[in-house]
Amino acid sequence: xxxxxxxxxxxxxxxxxxxxxxxxxxxxxxxxxxxxxxxxxxxxxxxxxxxxxxxxxxxxxxxxxxxxxxxxxxxxxxxxxxxxxxxxxxxxxxxxxxxxxxxxxxxxxxxxxxxxxxxxxxxxxxxxxxxxxxxxxxxxxxxxxxxxxxxxxxxxxxxxxxxxxxxxxxxxxxxxxxxxxxxxxxxxxxxxxxxxxxxxxxxxxxxxxxxxxxxxxxxxxxxxxxxxxxxxxxxxxxxxxxxxxxxxxxxxxxxxxxxxxxxxxxxxxxxxxxxxxxxxxxxxxxxxxxxxxxxxxxxxxxxxxxxxxxxxxxxxxxxxxxxxxxxxxxxxxxxxxxxxxxxxxxxxxxxxxxxxxxxxxxxxxxxxxxxxxxxxxxxxxxxxxxxxxxxxxxxxxxxxxxxxxxxx
Numbered sequence: 465x466x467x468x469x470x471x472x473x474x475x476x477x478x479x480x481x482x483x484x485x486x487x488x489x490x491x492x493x494x495x496x497x498x499x500x501x502x503x504x505x506x507x508x509x510x511x512x513x514x515x516x517x518x519x520x521x522x523x524x525x526x527x528x529x530x531x532x533x534x535x536x537x538x539x540x541x542x543x544x545x546x547x548x549x550x551x552x553x554x555x556x557x558x559x560x561x562x563x564x565x566x567x568x569x570x571x572x573x574x575x576x577x578x579x580x581x582x583x584x585x586x587x588x589x590x591x592x593x594x595x596x597x598x599x600x601x602x603x604x605x606x607x608x609x610x611x612x613x614x615x616x617x618x619x620x621x622x623x624x625x626x627x628x629x630x631x632x633x634x635x636x637x638x639x640x641x642x643x644x645x646x647x648x649x650x651x652x653x654x655x656x657x658x659x660x661x662x663x664x665x666x667x668x669x670x671x672x673x674x675x676x677x678x679x680x681x682x683x684x685x686x687x688x689x690x691x692x693x694x695x696x697x698x699x700x701x702x703x704x705x706x707x708x709x710x711x712x713x714x715x716x717x718x719x720x721x722x723x724x725x726x727x728x729x730x731x732x733x734x735x736x737x738x739x740x741x742x743x744x745x746x747x748x749x750x751x752x753x754x755x756x757x758x759x760x761x762x763x764x765x766x767x768x769x770x771x772x773x774x775x776x777x778x779x780x781x782x783x784x785x786x787x788x789x790x791x792x793x794x795x796x797x798x799x800x801x802x803x804x805x806x807x808x809x810x811x812x813x814x815x816x817x818x819x820x821x822x823x824x825x826x827x828x829x830x831x832x833x834x835x836x837x838x839x840x841x842x843x844x845x846x847x848x849x850x851x852x853x854x855x856x857x858x859x860x861x862x863x864x865x866x867x868x869x870x871x872x
Contacts, residue, residue, distance in 0.1 A: 465489045465516075470525035477726060478561050482523055485558045488551045489516055495545035495555070500805045500823055501538050509535045512545040512555055519562035528566045536563050538819065540812055541677065542772035542805040547779070556777070557722070560681070567679045583811045584678040588638040588670035588687065596642045612852035613814070620645035621866075624656035631661045633698050633706045635691070635713055638670035640844045647844065650866035651709045651744060657869050658754040663703065667694040671713040676723075677810055685727075688720050692733050699736065706737065709744045709862060711843040712810060715777035717741045743780055744862060745842060748787035751865075759868040761792030764837030768797050768861065769827065769850065771843035772805050784842065784861055793864065795840070798830035808849035824853045832856075840864060 467486050473479030495512040496502050502511030509518060515536055522528050536559065543556045572580070586592060599606065599614040606614060632655065636648050652662040668691045676684025695706060708714030721738035724730045768785055775781045788795045807813055807823030828850060831839055839854070840861040841847050851858040 465491060465520070467520065467524065469523050472525070473523050478565060479523060482519065482558055482561045485554050486516065486520055486523075488553045490551050492550065494548050494550060498544045498548045498803060500540060500542060500544070500807075501819065503804075504819060504822055505538075510538050515539060515559065515562070516553075516555070519558060522562065522565055528570050530570055533566050533570045533572070536566055538816060540772070540805045540807070540809040542809065543776040544772060544803055544805065547776045547803070560676070563679055564681060579815065580678050583814060584675045584680050584683065587674050587811070592639060593642040596639075609817070613848075615643050615848055615851065618644055618646050620649045621653070623649050624653050624662075626656055626661070628656070628659050628661040630659060631663050631698075631703050633695055633703050634662045634664055635668055635671060635706065635708060635717070636664055637710050637713055637844065638674065640710055643848060644844055644860070646863060647709055647860045650860070650863045651707070654751065654755070654862055654865050654869065655707075655747075657758055658751050660704075662707070663698060665694040665698060671716045673712060673716040673810060676716070685723065688724060688734070689727075689730055691717075692720070692730060692737055695737060696733060699740065703740070705742045705747075706740045707742055707744055707747065709842070709860065711743055711771045711774035711778065712845055714741060714743045715773040718778065743774060743778055743842070745774070745780060745783045748783055752787045752790050755865070755869065756791065759791050759865065760871045761868050762864065762871070764794065765834055766793055766795040766864070767831040767834045767836035767839045768795050769806060769831060769839060769841040769846060770797065770802060771841055771846045772809070774842050775803065788861060788864070791865065791868070796834050798827075798833065800830045800833070801826070802830070806846050806850055808843075808845040810845060813849050820849070821853070824849055828854050838864070
């Protein structure tokens with residue numbers, strides 16, 4: 465694609481990065497066919513090709529409007545288009561730049577600003593846990609819209625007490641310890657059974673994705689730097705990896721090297737942190753070898769929903785199904801539209817509930833064709849969002865492995 469950047473952007477970091485991405489796009493339209501918002505709304509400007517054109521117009525000097533902002537906002541950042549694109553267009557990075565530049569030029573109404581501020585400041589806050597616990601205590605009385613965002617309380621189970629020579633770091637996350645605490649403890653127990661000790665750095669917190677994708681990019685980067693500082697002594701001590709059991713966090717931490725590449729103080733460390741980061745599923749080949757004789761897999765059909773942040777953001781596909789199958793689980797993905805987003809997409813289901821719930825129900829209908837006893841996924845947002853629309857239990861796959869170890 466030819467570009468002619470306006471003087472305002474020509475010599476800026478954002479302008480140069482965006483131009484390099486734009487020039488890879490050949491406007492073939494393959495991405496449109498796999499874009500969930502285009503499929504629902506049927507508007508070219510609610511697909512990747514249209515949004516790319518809107519960003520190109522901005523960079524070439526056209527004034528963005530509220531309509532421009534809305535079309536960019538509606539993007540789920542599922543990055544399905546990146547999987548589809550034959551030209552390697554880094555759409556996820558481009559949409560971040562586009563949203564930032566549009567928000568600098570198009571003021572949002574006070575209501576939008578208030579909700580977005582509450583999400584970006586509230587979800588990573590220490591106050592989130594007590595607020596969620598209050599909500600859980602009165603969950604039965606909440607209206608449906610709020611109840612969908614407040615999962616029932618879950619016991620976490622015991623954290624393993626053994627020490628091992630092999631150690632990995634694990635990010636607990638900002639909402640997962642309160643919403644689904646068993647995911648973290650189950651991860652630690654499964655790794656413990658394989659002879660690997662899970663270490664949590666006390667000062668590490670939100671991965672930075674919430675603020676960054678709500679266009680507080682500097683606030684998000686500050687959280688990234690805080691995590692790097694918290695992890696660095698463990699990295700120097702020789703931890704094998706930084707394990708992520710929420711694929712949304714994993715795709716962000718794997719991007720630290722890119723996002724902080726212009727920060728002279730943090731760029732080398734960020735690159736190292738990204739290189740060490742592994743989604744928990746990437747450990748499955750080794751876990752299967754070590755746990756095969758310790759696992760008694762539960763009976764019943766299991767449906768796996770691969771999160772977009774796993775299959776498109778991290779380009780990890782097929783591993784969970786393959787290796788859980790080797791452990792004896794009867795696990796399948798939906799035959800139809802397994803590549804499509806479930807509608808969770810971080811804070812998207814709060815900001816765009818109508819689209820999010822359409823995608824959720826579409827996803828659950830496809831998963832339901834396998835008649836599952838349980839639905840499993842690999843990201844807290846997807847798990848909570850899907851559970852709000854079904855009575856079928858929705859869990860993290862590591863919880864099934866943990867249960868199977870307990871049953872053996």
